[in-house]
Every structure is written in structure tokens, then in C-alpha cells.
Amino acid sequence: MAPSSRGTPDVPVDVVVAARAGDARALDLLVAQSLPLVYNVVGRALDGHPDTDDVVQESVLRVVSGIGSLEQEQSFRSWLVAITVRQVRDWMRRSRYERAHLAELVAADVERDPAGDFVTTTIDQLLLEGQRRRIAEATRWLDPQDRDVLALWWLEASGELTRTELARSLDVERRHAAVRVQRMRERLSTGLAIVAALETAPPCAGLDDAARRWDGTPSPMWRKRLARHVRGCPRCAGALDRTAAPERLLA
Known part of the structure; x- marks a missing residue:
């Protein structure tokens, strides 16, 4: 065949x-x-x-x-x-649930090891570099419900799925699927902008100030907070200009 x-x-x-x-x-x-x-x-x-x-x-x-x-x-x-x-x-x-349960078992004063995060481990294992590494890190800023949408959109972008198949897989109408994909892409682009801005050298003083209380763990709340600075800062926004669109990086 x-x-x-x-x-x-x-x-x-x-x-x-x-x-x-x-x-x-x-x-x-x-x-x-x-x-x-x-x-x-x-x-x-x-x-x-x-x-x-x-x-x-x-x-x-x-x-x-x-x-x-x-x-x-x-x-x-x-x-x-x-x-x-x-x-x-x-x-x-x-x-x-397992991660939350594990967190309850460890001592409260034990410092979290960022290398234990499975996405970070994956990045190391796959030896992702440059912009592809950035897109992998940007996915950590997505909402939990975005993960399956990202996987299906990735397959659609590479020609493996049609939009109709994507919608059926999510058990929604095509119009609703388009909305979910668009919202996921917006959050992915925001995550990509944050990753690019955080890598800027020397670091942006304004971004450092915005992230002063951040523990280094990506979350929807901190995505919104850091994005407010990144969007309004020419220096941070310029870092994203040098990054290719997610569709190209996911290919």
C-alpha cells in the first residue's frame, strides 16, 4: 500500500x-x-x-x-x-495527581530540582538546540488542556491530520476546534516570547523585576504576568523577532 x-x-x-x-x-x-x-x-x-x-x-x-x-x-x-x-x-x-502526591511526601524545605521536570529532561535527552529547544521550552507555559490540542495541531501542521479529523478527535465541531487551536497557538506564541526574552543577554532589568517572586516554574499565572512586560518592552519583544514561527519549528 x-x-x-x-x-x-x-x-x-x-x-x-x-x-x-x-x-x-x-x-x-x-x-x-x-x-x-x-x-x-x-x-x-x-x-x-x-x-x-x-x-x-x-x-x-x-x-x-x-x-x-x-x-x-x-x-x-x-x-x-x-x-x-x-x-x-x-x-x-x-x-x-502523582506529582501532587509526591510533593506532599517530600520535606517542605527540600529545594526543587528543575532537572527533575520531565520536559527539561526531555530537552536534555533529545539535545534540542537553538530555536527548536525554545519551542520545546515554550510548551511548558501552555495550559494543561492545551497539550492534546498541541499534539493534534502539530500533526495537522505536518500533514498527518486534516482539520476535520482534528475536530473529531477533540469531539467538537470544526468551528470550535479552530477556536481551541487559535487559543493554544496564542498561548504557545506567548510562551515562546517569554522563553526568548528570558534568554536575552545581558538580561532585561525590567523583566528581572517582573519575575522577582517567580520560582522558575512555568505556570499560566506567571505566563500572564511576564507576558505583560514582554509585550510592552521593545528589548524583550525584539528577542522574539529573531525566532521562527512555531509551525516551522515544529516541522
């Missing part, structure tokens, strides 16, 4: 029909041809976290157990992505 123009091969409808009817060989083929897309969604959403394989496996298990309930074989691709996104969301909810 020839690859589609989107990069990831589309699964033939007859394979989906056979797998839905209980054909074991067709199901094996369906899983094998679906794995690249599942890995793309999970890998981009989890930033290469060690749990990526576990989330992929759980997604595939849900596909295998639920294939019989698929109503329209033509919608298999968006159904697959929707299942994967749900597994990513479940992982994120568990991960937030």
Missing part, C-alpha cells in the same frame, strides 16, 4: 471491515499500520516522557477491544486518534 500524502499510511477500508468482523490477521495488520500515528500523537503530547510506550500500548488495547463497536469504517482514523487523545488525557490526570 502506498503512503498517503499525509505521511502516515491510511488503513484500507477492507482491512478495517475485516478486523471489525473478527479477522485476527486483519486486526494485526490494522494495529501495525496504526502504530505510527498513535506514537506521533502520544509522543508529541508527552514530550518523549518514559511513559510514552505505556500510553501507546493502552491506546492500542482500547482500539483492539473496541474495534467491533466502530460504526463507520471510513471514520477509523479519527476514531483512533480520539481514543489516543483520551488516553493522553487520562495519563495527564494521573500524572498531575
Whole structure:
């Protein structure tokens, strides 16, 4: 089967029909041809976290157990992505709980190790440099609900998904999907501007003053606070002018 123009091969409808009817060989083929897309969604959403394989496996298990309930074989691709996104969301909810629980167990006066953050670890592991490293760091400034939207938009930008498939994966109408993508992109651009400004040498005195009480951990609240300075400071805003658009950096 020839690859589609989107990069990831589309699964033939007859394979989906056979797998839905209980054909074991067709199901094996369906899983094998679906794995690249599942890995793309999970890998981009989890930033290469060690749990990526576990989330992929759980997604595939849900596909295998639920294939019989698929109503329209033509919608298999968006159904697959929707299942994967749900597994990513479940992982994120568990991960937030586990991190909060762990924080309760450690002594209150133990200084937090920034290297323990999984996004920072991912950056080190992948040896991201320059502007690509910046975009990876900028994702840390996103709201939690932006993570799955970012992963799907990334696939759309690279031609792996259509906007219709993205909307179906989020279980929203195309118009609502466009709004969610636009808001995520705005927050991503803001995060990118903050990252670029923080790297300016010598540092901006005004930005240092704005970040005086910041503990170094990206958060939506501090994104808004630091963004107010960055937008109004010619020096900080100039740092972003030297950074490529997110679409180019995500390619």
C-alpha cells in the first residue's frame, strides 16, 4: 500500500471491515499500520516522557477491544486518534495527581530540582538546540488542556491530520476546534516570547523585576504576568523577532 500524502499510511477500508468482523490477521495488520500515528500523537503530547510506550500500548488495547463497536469504517482514523487523545488525557490526570502526591511526601524545605521536570529532561535527552529547544521550552507555559490540542495541531501542521479529523478527535465541531487551536497557538506564541526574552543577554532589568517572586516554574499565572512586560518592552519583544514561527519549528 502506498503512503498517503499525509505521511502516515491510511488503513484500507477492507482491512478495517475485516478486523471489525473478527479477522485476527486483519486486526494485526490494522494495529501495525496504526502504530505510527498513535506514537506521533502520544509522543508529541508527552514530550518523549518514559511513559510514552505505556500510553501507546493502552491506546492500542482500547482500539483492539473496541474495534467491533466502530460504526463507520471510513471514520477509523479519527476514531483512533480520539481514543489516543483520551488516553493522553487520562495519563495527564494521573500524572498531575502523582506529582501532587509526591510533593506532599517530600520535606517542605527540600529545594526543587528543575532537572527533575520531565520536559527539561526531555530537552536534555533529545539535545534540542537553538530555536527548536525554545519551542520545546515554550510548551511548558501552555495550559494543561492545551497539550492534546498541541499534539493534534502539530500533526495537522505536518500533514498527518486534516482539520476535520482534528475536530473529531477533540469531539467538537470544526468551528470550535479552530477556536481551541487559535487559543493554544496564542498561548504557545506567548510562551515562546517569554522563553526568548528570558534568554536575552545581558538580561532585561525590567523583566528581572517582573519575575522577582517567580520560582522558575512555568505556570499560566506567571505566563500572564511576564507576558505583560514582554509585550510592552521593545528589548524583550525584539528577542522574539529573531525566532521562527512555531509551525516551522515544529516541522
